[in-house]
Amino acid sequence: xxxxxxxxxxxxxxxxxxxxxxxxxxxxxxxxxxxxxxxxxxxxxxxxxxxxxxxxxxxxxxxxxxxxxxxxxxxxxxxxxxxxxxxxxxxxxxxxxxxxxxxxxxxxxxxxxxxxxxxxxxxxxxxxxxxxxxxxxxxxxxxxxxxxxxxxxxxxxxxxxxxxxxxxxxxxxxxxxxxxxxxxxxxxxxxxxxxx
Numbered sequence: 001x002x003x004x005x006x007x008x009x010x011x012x013x014x015x016x017x018x019x020x021x022x023x024x025x026x027x028x029x030x031x032x033x034x035x036x037x038x039x040x041x042x043x044x045x046x047x048x049x050x051x052x053x054x055x056x057x058x059x060x061x062x063x064x065x066x067x068x069x070x071x072x073x074x075x076x077x078x079x080x081x082x083x084x085x086x087x088x089x090x091x092x093x094x095x096x097x098x099x100x101x102x103x104x105x106x107x108x109x110x111x112x113x114x115x116x117x118x119x120x121x122x123x124x125x126x127x128x129x130x131x132x133x134x135x136x137x138x139x140x141x142x143x144x145x146x147x148x149x150x151x152x153x154x155x156x157x158x159x160x161x162x163x164x165x166x167x168x169x170x171x172x173x174x175x176x177x178x179x180x181x182x183x184x185x186x187x188x189x190x191x192x193x194x195x196x
Contacts, residue, residue: 015130016179018139020093023172028098032136033058033171036101036129043124051118052125053104055157057094066094072147072156090146093170101129101169103142107162122166129169139174142167 037054045051057065070091074082094100105122107115126142133140144167147153153165 011131011134014178014181015134016182017130017141018174018176018179019141020096020170020172021089022174022176023096023098023139023170024175026173027059028138028171028173030058032138033099033101035136036132036171039128039132040125043121043128045121045124046113046117047108049108049113049118049121051105051108052122053106053163055102055104057100057102058098062097062100063095065100066091066097068156069094069146069153072150072152076147076150076152086146093143097170097172099169099171101171102157103166103169104157104159105164105166107160107164111162119164119166126166126169133171137174137178139172141170143170144168 033056037056040052040054041050043052070087073090074087103122103126105115105118107118130140130142148165148167154163157165159165
């Protein structure tokens, strides 16, 4: 074996999403955020299109992003539909996070692979980030709420027509016990073996 398989299995199986409201005030060093991005870029990618892009809102930048996201929600929501709790949550998520990383799918200009494959590659990159967070005992949460999929967010992030925002990866330290293992379907419920 090239690596300790037991440790790899444990890292994969104990990975959990931890919400920003469960983050402590302890700040994550920039070098650890850089390592998340480094590991993300080693995800599988068909034809090496490497469609992942990241905009890292760090420190005060994370708080400013949270405020901007909350204001974006407020400006595009009818007064009758506006929820102050949602506004506050978007704002607080930025303030509580050491970093908010915008997850972007940068479409290959030649459109050499189907869009679904590009999205899958970005999702694999995010999984690498999640596993790296777990190894460092960092809390992480991939959020796709608020204005994630809107034209306003696309413009805010400076994306091209074929690019997509796929959410925001919040990083901090947990202020809770590590979450328990959640129930998963059994292997025989999700697998069909064809042997002939």
